[in-house]
Amino acid sequence: MILVNTMQGEKMYINPDMIETIRATPDTVLFLNTNKRILVKDTPEALVARIIAYRQQIYGGRMDPSNLVGDPENWDNDK
Numbered sequence: 001m002i003l004v005n006t007m008q009g010e011k012m013y014i015n016p017d018m019i020e021t022i023r024a025t026p027d028t029v030l031f032l033n034t035n036k037r038i039l040v041k042d043t044p045e046a047l048v049a050r051i052i053a054y055r056q057q058i059y060g061g062r063m064d065p066s067n068l069v070g071d072p073e074n075w076d077n078d079k
Contacts, residue, residue: 014030
């Protein structure tokens, strides 16, 4: 589980496997695979860092985080 901070000031733990997409619109919105949306104060970059840290902890270093997230500068060029 990762910690997120809601816009109402609540702290909430989310299962990162339930997150389908994260968008900055400019507020950060988590789109879950249950079709729910959660508006949070955290930046997308902070959330991605927490997800990577969570998965490293779970998989004990057997996972290379560079495979999870590419360079944001090249996201539009990824095919």
